[in-house]
Amino acid sequence: MPTNSEITHWDKHHHWHAFTQMAEYEPLVIERAEGVWLYDLEGNRYFDGVSSLWCNLLGHGHPRINAAIREQLDLVAHSTSLGMGNRMSAVLAKRIAEITPGDLQHVFFCSDGSSANEVALKMAFQYWRQCDEPQPQKTKYLALGQAYHGDTLGSASVGGIARFHEIFEPLLFDVIRLPTPDPRALPAEVAKPQAAEFFLAQLEAVLAERHEEIAAFILEPLIQGAAGMVFHPSGYLRGVRELTKKYHVLLIADEIVTGLGRTGKMFACDHEEVVPDILCLGKSLSGGYLPLSAAISHPEIYSAFLGDTASGRSFMHGHTYGGNPLAAAAALATIDLLEEGQVVAKASEKAKQLGAWLDKLAAHPHVATTRQHGMIAAVELTASTDEVQAYPTELLVARRICREALQHGVWLRPLGDTLVIMPPLSVSPQELDFLGDAVLKSIEIVTAEMSVHA
Numbered sequence: 001m002p003t004n005s006e007i008t009h010w011d012k013h014h015h016w017h018a019f020t021q022m023a024e025y026e027p028l029v030i031e032r033a034e035g036v037w038l039y040d041l042e043g044n045r046y047f048d049g050v051s052s053l054w055c056n057l058l059g060h061g062h063p064r065i066n067a068a069i070r071e072q073l074d075l076v077a078h079s080t081s082l083g084m085g086n087r088m089s090a091v092l093a094k095r096i097a098e099i100t101p102g103d104l105q106h107v108f109f110c111s112d113g114s115s116a117n118e119v120a121l122k123m124a125f126q127y128w129r130q131c132d133e134p135q136p137q138k139t140k141y142l143a144l145g146q147a148y149h150g151d152t153l154g155s156a157s158v159g160g161i162a163r164f165h166e167i168f169e170p171l172l173f174d175v176i177r178l179p180t181p182d183p184r185a186l187p188a189e190v191a192k193p194q195a196a197e198f199f200l201a202q203l204e205a206v207l208a209e210r211h212e213e214i215a216a217f218i219l220e221p222l223i224q225g226a227a228g229m230v231f232h233p234s235g236y237l238r239g240v241r242e243l244t245k246k247y248h249v250l251l252i253a254d255e256i257v258t259g260l261g262r263t264g265k266m267f268a269c270d271h272e273e274v275v276p277d278i279l280c281l282g283k284s285l286s287g288g289y290l291p292l293s294a295a296i297s298h299p300e301i302y303s304a305f306l307g308d309t310a311s312g313r314s315f316m317h318g319h320t321y322g323g324n325p326l327a328a329a330a331a332l333a334t335i336d337l338l339e340e341g342q343v344v345a346k347a348s349e350k351a352k353q354l355g356a357w358l359d360k361l362a363a364h365p366h367v368a369t370t371r372q373h374g375m376i377a378a379v380e381l382t383a384s385t386d387e388v389q390a391y392p393t394e395l396l397v398a399r400r401i402c403r404e405a406l407q408h409g410v411w412l413r414p415l416g417d418t419l420v421i422m423p424p425l426s427v428s429p430q431e432l433d434f435l436g437d438a439v440l441k442s443i444e445i446v447t448a449e450m451s452v453h454a
């Protein structure tokens with residue numbers, strides 16, 4: 001049995017961590033988890049304040065999800081979805097078809113968010129070559145400034161956050177990029193209530209000119225997560241749907257983060273009664289237990305891929321573990337739990353409590369602003385107490401606050417200088433108070449230290 005210090009050393013030395021500067025990495029090794037709590041090797045516990053990177057939906061170690069995985073394990077752990085199926089993924093596909101908006105009903109499974117988006121992009125491309133009135137010149141994609149759709153080369157190409165993907169620029173394909181529809185970035189002469197109209201006019205100008213070459217518009221509906229929780233103006237998504245229909249451009253909704261109840265409704269698209277052409281789910285789909293994602297399309301797209309084998313119309317894409325029955329069992333249990341317990345509806349009370357904490361945080365002189373949509377929240381810091389002024393990047397203020405939060409029993413991971421708060425929907429009122437209190441204390445301590453050293 002290895003000692004804790006051996007494990008810690010192996011974690012630092014052999015495990016190359018994602019988006020982590022390994023030279024500075026200070027190992028925090030989790031041994032087990034229960035509910036909202038993560039426990040490290042020494043038994044210290046930390047509130048999972050970002051739901052293990054936005055995926056744990058109903059808490060860790062949920063008995064129903066664990067049992068569903070165990071039961072499936074006794075039947076089959078994995079069988080391929082290339083040319084055959086398995087009971088669990090068939091039932092899950094049917095269930096996803098029932099809960100997703102409109103006539104979305106054909107579910108292509110993969111294992112992570114990036115690959116679901118990769119699938120959606122390729123599906124859109126192949127669709128335009130094979131649909132009733134083929135338009136093979138439609139080879140371009142439209143995407144938003146500061147979009148994030150994953151890290152594989154296709155999903156990174158449509159991404160728009162320079163600090164993530166700049167170095168790979170020579171490897172990425174060209175994308176038609178629209179400005180981020182961020183109401184904070186409106187020109188002075190445009191009033192806030194006109195924000196959606198303003199950004200939609202930008203979209204229409206591009207579509208009017210270039211729609212014939214555009215296969216699809218991919219966007220994160222309502223909230224651009226990795227951009228720092230940028231919230232789109234209300235009405236923007238619906239307008240996007242109307243315009244993409246008008247100009248015959250497919251709409252891909254990347255609900256990897258927003259799907260499955262995070263925003264206060266089952267899907268972000270539900271807020272504006274939008275049915276995209278392809279909807280991508282990931283992260284919370286399996287409750288955050290096992291790698292599972294999906295790209296879901298409607299019959300018009302699906303039928304363009306039908307024909308005999310010799311026609312070459314099959315979708316030319318696949319991942320070994322797509323449709324994995326263990327992950328599907330976890331997802332089915334998650335959807336059951338969401339629906340049985342009316343978890344999404346009940347989360348609105350918790351969202352109110354989270355909102356009350358955000359108000360307290362917003363009253364702190366070094367908090368510029370807070371934003372919230374359901375159980376997704378962001379806190380923006382300011383160096384100056386008189387005006388909104390970002391801290392110098394090199395001070396890594398949000399990172400310091402997250403490190404301080406660890407001392408108060410909370411695990412958080414910032415996005416640049418934005419603090420993200422995204423607890424599992426299963427959080428109790430007492431746990432939410434614990435989280436809010438720890439975040440407030442951490443902000444107080446770190447900003448006070450920074451003021452002393454300024």
Ligand SMILES: Cc1ncc(COP(=O)(O)O)c(C=O)c1O
Nearest residue numbers: 112113114148149150225256257
């Ligand atoms: C909106 C969005 N799409 C896609 C992804 C990529 O998902 P994955 O990390 O599972 O590949 C993420 C990850 O954070 C995301 O925020």
